[in-house]
Amino acid sequence: MNAQLSRRITVAEYLVQRGLPAGWRYGSWLGRVAAEIYRDTYRREPGKAFRFINGRFRRVMAYRPAERHVLSEAWDAYGRYAEDRSAPVVRPVRVPAPQLTSVDAMRWTPTPSPVRSHP
Numbered sequence: 001m002n003a004q005l006s007r008r009i010t011v012a013e014y015l016v017q018r019g020l021p022a023g024w025r026y027g028s029w030l031g032r033v034a035a036e037i038y039r040d041t042y043r044r045e046p047g048k049a050f051r052f053i054n055g056r057f058r059r060v061m062a063y064r065p066a067e068r069h070v071l072s073e074a075w076d077a078y079g080r081y082a083e084d085r086s087a088p089v090v091r092p093v094r095v096p097a098p099q100l101t102s103v104d105a106m107r108w109t110p111t112p113s114p115v116r117s118h119p
Helices: 011-017 027-042 065-084
Strands: 047-053 056-062
Touching (some): 011 065, 027 056, 027 065
Antiparallel strands (some): 047 056
């Protein structure tokens, strides 16, 4: 059997096949949903594979080609989730500048006399 046909696919590889970057910001969410769908369908944990991510090898969930439907279902579930929720409006928050209580503190100059303890 061809090694490419039996190779497990990860969420990042699935996203690249979909035309998105492997580090897509919702990839982690998609992976969690895919794992949940897999557990509900097969009543066991998904397989794992080592992938080189951020400078080191990490174990990630990986799916056989026959289990690719799990990733498609997770993708469809994300689409429904994105349509159902309304994005919150993010408004910049203005933080008032701190008010000086006394200008005299800015005029202090050190003297050659020895430092005394604070009263």
